Amino acid sequence: MTPFDVTDVELNDDFRAALGLIAGGSSLFLTGKAGTGKSTFLKYLRATTTQEMAVVAPTGLAAVNVGGQTAHSLFSFPPRVIDPAKVQVGRNANVLKRLDLLVVDEVSMVRVDLMDGIDRCLRLCKGRDLPFGGVQMVLIGDLFQLPPVVREHEVKKYFAESYGGPYFFHAPVFQETGIGLLDLQKVYRQTDTAFLELLNAIRAGRCDGRQFDMLNKRVGGILADENVVTLTPTNAAATRINQTHLDRLPGPEHAYDATIDGKFDESAYPTDASLRLRVGARVMMLRNGNRWCNGTLATISKLGETINVEINGNSYELGQHTWENLEYDLIEHRITERVVGTFRQFPLRLAWGLTIHKSQGQTLDRVHLDLGSGAFAHGQTYVALSRCRWLEVISLKRPVFATDLIVDPAVHTYKSVFPDARSRTA
Numbered sequence: 001m002t003p004f005d006v007t008d009v010e011l012n013d014d015f016r017a018a019l020g021l022i023a024g025g026s027s028l029f030l031t032g033k034a035g036t037g038k039s040t041f042l043k044y045l046r047a048t049t050t051q052e053m054a055v056v057a058p059t060g061l062a063a064v065n066v067g068g069q070t071a072h073s074l075f076s077f078p079p080r081v082i083d084p085a086k087v088q089v090g091r092n093a094n095v096l097k098r099l100d101l102l103v104v105d106e107v108s109m110v111r112v113d114l115m116d117g118i119d120r121c122l123r124l125c126k127g128r129d130l131p132f133g134g135v136q137m138v139l140i141g142d143l144f145q146l147p148p149v150v151r152e153h154e155v156k157k158y159f160a161e162s163y164g165g166p167y168f169f170h171a172p173v174f175q176e177t178g179i180g181l182l183d184l185q186k187v188y189r190q191t192d193t194a195f196l197e198l199l200n201a202i203r204a205g206r207c208d209g210r211q212f213d214m215l216n217k218r219v220g221g222i223l224a225d226e227n228v229v230t231l232t233p234t235n236a237a238a239t240r241i242n243q244t245h246l247d248r249l250p251g252p253e254h255a256y257d258a259t260i261d262g263k264f265d266e267s268a269y270p271t272d273a274s275l276r277l278r279v280g281a282r283v284m285m286l287r288n289g290n291r292w293c294n295g296t297l298a299t300i301s302k303l304g305e306t307i308n309v310e311i312n313g314n315s316y317e318l319g320q321h322t323w324e325n326l327e328y329d330l331i332e333h334r335i336t337e338r339v340v341g342t343f344r345q346f347p348l349r350l351a352w353g354l355t356i357h358k359s360q361g362q363t364l365d366r367v368h369l370d371l372g373s374g375a376f377a378h379g380q381t382y383v384a385l386s387r388c389r390w391l392e393v394i395s396l397k398r399p400v401f402a403t404d405l406i407v408d409p410a411v412h413t414y415k416s417v418f419p420d421a422r423s424r425t426a
Contacts, residue, residue: 009044012037014184019045021421022101027137027179029107029418033203034386035189038140039361042066042105045138051100052335054328058109058148060268065361066105067337069327071114075121081155082117089124094330096125099135104168107141108379111148112163115171131177139179143167143411144203146360147378165410169417180421181414189363195391203382205407216399218391227297228366228395229284230353231384237372241353249278254303262341264325271349279303284351287321295362297351307346321347356384364388370397375404378411 009015014032018041021028032038046055046067055068063070072079076090089096099122104110119132126133150156150166163170190196198215201207207215232238246253256275266273271286281300285292292298292311302308307318325341364387375381381404388394 006044006047009040012186014182014186015041015044017422018182019048021180021182022049022136022138025136026421027132027177028421029139029179029181030184031140031142031181032184033142033187033200034145034383035187035363036184037186037188038142038184039066041184042103042140045103049101051136052098053101053103054095054099054335055103055105057105058111058114059106060265060325061270062106062109064268064270064323064325064343067324067326068103068105071104071110071118074328075118077114077117081158082113084113084116084120087117087120087124089121092328093125095328095335096122098330098333098335101136101138102132103138103140105140106146107139107168108143108145109141109148110168111150112159112166112168112170115168116163116173119171119173131173137179139168143169143414144407145379145383146357147408147411167410167414169414174417178419181418182421189386190389192390198391199382199386202385202405203379203407205405207402207405212400212402214391215385216396218394219396219399228368229282229297229351229359229364230368230370230397231356231359231387232353232370232372233356233375233377233380234372235355237370238353238355238358241370242350245352246276246278246281246350249280251279253278256307256346258343258345260341260343262325262339264341264343268325269343270323271345271347273345275346275348277303277307277350282351283309283348284354285309285348287347289316291316295364297365298348307348309348318346318348320344356380359384359387362387366393366395368395368397369400371400371404374401375406378406378408381405 018028018030030038046053055066056071056074057063057066057068058071060070074092076092122133122135123129128134148166150159159166187196198211201211230241254277258273277300279300283298283300285296285298286294288294296311298309298311301310301315308315309318323343324339326337327340328335329338360383367388369384381400385394
């Protein structure tokens with residue numbers, strides 16, 4: 001993993017409160033709007049804690065991005081609905097027995113059966129009939145962003161009847177334990193008050209006529225700008241946009257194949273296994289560098305054994321980057337990250353079009369939002385519009401309608417499950 005400089009982190013009051021609670025042994029659900037520093041907090045915590053800690057995420061790509069392991073892999077769960085009665089101690093029992101602190105990132109995408117399974121497995125491994133076997137839990141995510149995936153109607157019915165809903169907080173364990181809620185308040189990505197109010201209304205699905213008017217004035221506008229990326233709900237639309245623009249460029253197409261070693265699932269690939277590029281192609285940088293950051297847009301200026309990209313009028317030579325697939329192991333009685341697979345490729349992707357899902361967590365300079373036939377999932381429109389710092393750098397292909405503001409009413413109930421943690425810091 002890339003070293004993290006803790007001196008770069010602004011320890012605001014919320015961060016200090018959360019760190020104090022965790023240091024005192026409290027479990028915590030850390031949430032907050034887009035751009036409040038949830039990812040930064042996780043990096044700071046893992047860089048400073050002395051506890052035996054593991055980080056898990058619900059998807060392979062999310063796990064690679066945070067330098068953790070998928071929850072299914074760590075707990076040896078099958079890739080289907082988890083039956084809590086069939087949960088057993090898996091191959092990582094030695095790690096789980098040693099575990100003091102478990103961080104679950106992107107917890108909004110964690111399904112209830114997965115959280116229930118984690119609770120059951122930790123009880124078995126620890127040999128204690130306590131919530132999560134007595135392991136301290138830190139859950140990080142925003143329930144108003146992307147939800148868990150529940151596809152089949154029958155499965156939705158099962159979750160509703162068995163748990164009361166599909167979200168992680170529907171797991172029975174949360175009726176046994178008072179995990180505190182800490183909602184990060186300071187938004188770093190946006191500073192304009194009117195835009196923040198608009199985003200908050202979209203997040204809650206409660207825009208009024210004035211706010212719709214303000215947003216829909218952005219129809220058209222900056223589409224031709226060279227730094228704009230089109231966000232769209234579907235992979236098919238993003239792929240079509242990228243391929244159409246790539247085919248318009250003159251000159252030969254170059255293919256760059258990734259080197260994949262060991263265990264690295266296709267679902268966790270951080271970019272295309274075969275990158276197809278031409279000079280003039282618009283790309284997004286996928287790693288931080290000295291002159292750019294993750295999410296910066298660039299233009300391909302030269303293709304060869306290495307790739308040159310142009311950013312703000314300057315050309316930079318780009319080498320390949322190695323992403324690691326990590327699993328936890330117990331070495332000399334300490335929980336240690338072990339590299340079980342690598343994916344080596346140029347750290348970029350075509351960026352005329354990008355799915356809203358893949359944009360989560362990134363800050364983009366300019367966005368053109370193409371909702372096509374409409375948003376189809378809870379939180380999609382909010383995630384898309386909250387990628388930018390200002391409303392003025394957003395354009396819309398068509399107006400946003402009330403039907404595009406999809407908010408599952410069930411997410412509003414989470415506050416009844418988690419007591420306010422701030423009273424515990426007094």
